Amino acid sequence: MRSSRRVAFSGRTSPLRIRLCILALLALMGLPSLAVAQLTVKADRDLRFQVVIQGVAKYVPPNDPVYSGEFEFTAAIGNQVQLGFTLPNNLAGPAGATMPIAFGNNDAIAQGTGPTSVPVVFNPKGVSVFRLVTSNRILVFIGGTVTPAANQRTGAYTAPIVFTVTIL
């Protein structure tokens, strides 16, 4: 059998050429290829509190479909990844004004996109390790609480949240 295959692929069409063409076709079909083993990390949606009122704390839960922060990463099935956030304690506002922001122990959710994936609530203040088992695309949501002072200066307040994905 083996030798007959060699014969069939000899001559004008070499096995290497066949393999390369098959690889190209597989890639064109969108099938995974070792040549493009990759990791994608991106931020899909900023965490937004919109308008807040002086003296009134405002909480955006991580499962808020509109205002929670949303990240996404894609890696190979079986990969083990460590997720971590660099979180601010204060938001920077106009003329040096600041506003406290806090993140609770349940303010982050990781959600796989496989048919059997279940959401995992985790603490955004620590690092969490996940192994990709059934889904290679994971959505990560984050919420938080801002506490404007009664005499909070008006204006726009902001700060960055850094999401880090480490291949272990």
Next chain:
Amino acid sequence: MTAPGLRLSILLVSASLVWTLRSAPAYAQGVMVAPHVVYMDHRTRSGSLTLYNPGNDPVEVSIETFFGYPVTDSTGGFELRTVEHPDSTMPSAAGWVQAYPRRMTVAPQQRQTVRLLGRPPANLADGEYWARLIVTAKGGQVPVTGLADSTGITVGLTLEVRTILPVLYRKGPVTTGVTVSGLRASVQGDSLVVRARMVRTGSAAFVGTVHGALVDVSGNVVARFSLPQAVYFDMEPRFTTSVAGLPRGQYRLRFEATSERQDLPSEVILPMAPVRDSIQVALP
């Protein structure tokens, strides 16, 4: 293969790669990084990384290096141990692997190749040296939006992303292996929790796969796991597999570490004889 045939095939592969990347849906800020593990060789002292911006806005990207490797904690969970100032006993390449460019702006739906260049000390001994690359991607400043009202206070937090991936630099002949000891298993809920101490041998990290199989008295495999695993020094990882619905009784757990990896090209895999161990397991 003839040269024109080879060129045609390479062209097809390249075109398919571009097509695959371009066919990705439009995203917000972030980058796609390939490969997810970078191997460098002392003969060329170079490597490369491809970044792709799948979004509709430019992304500012910066690249830094540091030294770190995965370890396990007392529960078998994984974490990255970072060493800010590795001493001479640590196989760190963080100080002499450099990325070019280190800062760049990747236009929407465009690719950027980053060259990695090794500038090791002249007396570098044969072996494998490690570093970690931090790829930080930041979009343009997102305006804080909100409805205007009497308070006039609006709040929004911008998001940045970082990708940390390993770089392995090899000089001369390198070997790897792993020893397995202290294999044990316990039932927790509907899962079998497996722990084993794994110690790397040879001069390079063990990058392979761990297989576990639970076998009943008739020789049937009733549960299994197969997971990529890297051991840089030593660790005692925790593996789990579901045993829900399995009848009580005696089983045998077969544990095997092999050098195969589905997510890495075969030319970077260091061959190694499989390492096996097994124990009896009683399911209550």
